[in-house]
Amino acid sequence: MAARMLQNAKPDQLVELVLPYLWAAIADGNPSNICVDACQTLRNAYGQLGVRAELQPVNLVIQDRNGNRVRYGSLQPTWTGTSWNGHCLLVLPDAERIVDATVEQFDKVREVGMGPLVGKAVLSTSSANGGGLMEPDAQVVFKRGDLVLTYTIAGPEALASILEHPEVTAHADDHRHSGMKLASLTLDALRSEDVRGRAMQTPYPRLRALLRTVGDAPYEADEAQDIRFRVPDEDGRERWLRLDEIPLPPTTPAAWPRS
Numbered sequence: 001m002a003a004r005m006l007q008n009a010k011p012d013q014l015v016e017l018v019l020p021y022l023w024a025a026i027a028d029g030n031p032s033n034i035c036v037d038a039c040q041t042l043r044n045a046y047g048q049l050g051v052r053a054e055l056q057p058v059n060l061v062i063q064d065r066n067g068n069r070v071r072y073g074s075l076q077p078t079w080t081g082t083s084w085n086g087h088c089l090l091v092l093p094d095a096e097r098i099v100d101a102t103v104e105q106f107d108k109v110r111e112v113g114m115g116p117l118v119g120k121a122v123l124s125t126s127s128a129n130g131g132g133l134m135e136p137d138a139q140v141v142f143k144r145g146d147l148v149l150t151y152t153i154a155g156p157e158a159l160a161s162i163l164e165h166p167e168v169t170a171h172a173d174d175h176r177h178s179g180m181k182l183a184s185l186t187l188d189a190l191r192s193e194d195v196r197g198r199a200m201q202t203p204y205p206r207l208r209a210l211l212r213t214v215g216d217a218p219y220e221a222d223e224a225q226d227i228r229f230r231v232p233d234e235d236g237r238e239r240w241l242r243l244d245e246i247p248l249p250p251t252t253p254a255a256w257p258r259s
Contacts, residue, residue, distance in 0.1 A: 001025070001115045006189055011201035013118075016092060019045055019186055020101040020116035026185070035088050035102045036162060037175070042090055042101055044179025047256030048243050049186065050206025054133055056098070057088045057158035058151045062108055065146040072106060075137075075154045082167045086158070089117075089151070091133045094203070096123055098140065103149070112145035177226070184227035184243050187211070188219060209252040210243070 002021040009017045023042055039055050046053040060072045077086025089100040100117040104110040121140050123133050134140075136155035141148060162168055190199040191211055200208055219229045220240065228240035234247045244255065 002189075006192070006195050009198070011198045012095070012203060014195075014198055014202055015046075015049055015051060015186065015190070015204065015207060016095050016097055016099070017118050018189065019049075019182065020099050020118060022186055022189070023101055023182055024104070024116055026182075034105055035086075036084055036168065037171075038101045039088050039090050040168070040171070040175035041178045041182060042099065043257070044176045045182040045186065046090070046092070048180060048183035049210065050204040050253055050255065051092060052094055052256045053090045053092050053099070055088055055159060055162060056091045056134060057086055057154040057162060059154065060087050060106075061150045061152075062106060063148040063150070064108060070106075070108070073154075075152065075158065077154070077158050077161055079161070079165060079167070084162065084165070084167075086154075086162075088162065091121070091123070093123055093133055096120055098151070100151075103144075108147060109144055109149070112147065114144060117142060117144065117149070180243055181225065181227055184219070184229075187214060187243070191216070205251075206248070206253050206255065209248045210246065213246055213248060 002018060002025050005017045005021050019042060023038065023045070027038070043053045043055060057077055058073055059075050061069050062072070063069045073087030074085065077084060079085065089098050091098055097118055098121045103117045104115065119140070119142050121134065134153045136153055138153045140151045187210055190196065190207075191214060196211065199211055202208065214229050214231060217229045217231045219227055221227050222240070226242050228242055229246065230238055230240055231246055233239045233241060
């Protein structure tokens with residue numbers, strides 16, 4: 001599916017679609033907090049390529065053709081030890097899309113076999129929701145085969161319950177590390193001969209700058225499994241550099257998140 005996205009996606013959809021499908025193709029196992037881990041990894045990966053992505057807790061109801069409904073997640077999620085009892089996805093504000101990379105953890109959705117969900121969503125322009133990107137209790141509905149997926153947006157307290165929890169803060173470096181690797185693999189895929197032209201038309205200056213700078217430079221994984229490209233450093237000497245170490249023009253937007 002990732003290969004199909006690379007071949008067929010339009011420039012304004014390319015990076016948004018390829019990243020979650022590539023994550024799904026290479027993800028190892030099912031961590032206990034699979035949606036949190038996936039979202040934090042993908043958030044960092046999108047951010048390295050210049051795409052802002054934000055975590056959004058949700059309540060998800062899946063309805064089948066017979067009207068049977070099953071609920072996942074909660075508008076007031078909680079933790080049991082190191083396991084989070086909820087569901088979350090990513091919001092891409094600039095693209096006005098949501099990304100549910102782990103929607104196939106639910107049996108009925110997995111049976112349809114369409115991979116991660118990436119769909120258009122209307123974002124809030126109000127400041128009354130505590131700075132959130134989508135209004136609490138707003139609903140977004142998608143079709144997936146014969147299923148109807150209804151997402152209800154949780155409030156800022158639910159988001160804080162994730163981001164401020166020790167289990168998440170303790171793994172921040174791991175998520176950044178895994179996101180960096182995923183972004184590097186995505187960059188390599190986007191610079192291929194039959195994709196690069198469309199990738200250079202994406203609305204993300206940082207991604208375009210990376211594509212120009214990296215060109216067709218070789219890459220390899222080091223002992224720590226970091227992916228490094230053989231490109232000039234700030235002094236013009238060729239070195240093996242991680243994505244966040246590659247010198248870019250001074251006008252290039254910084255990676256996200258920018259806290």
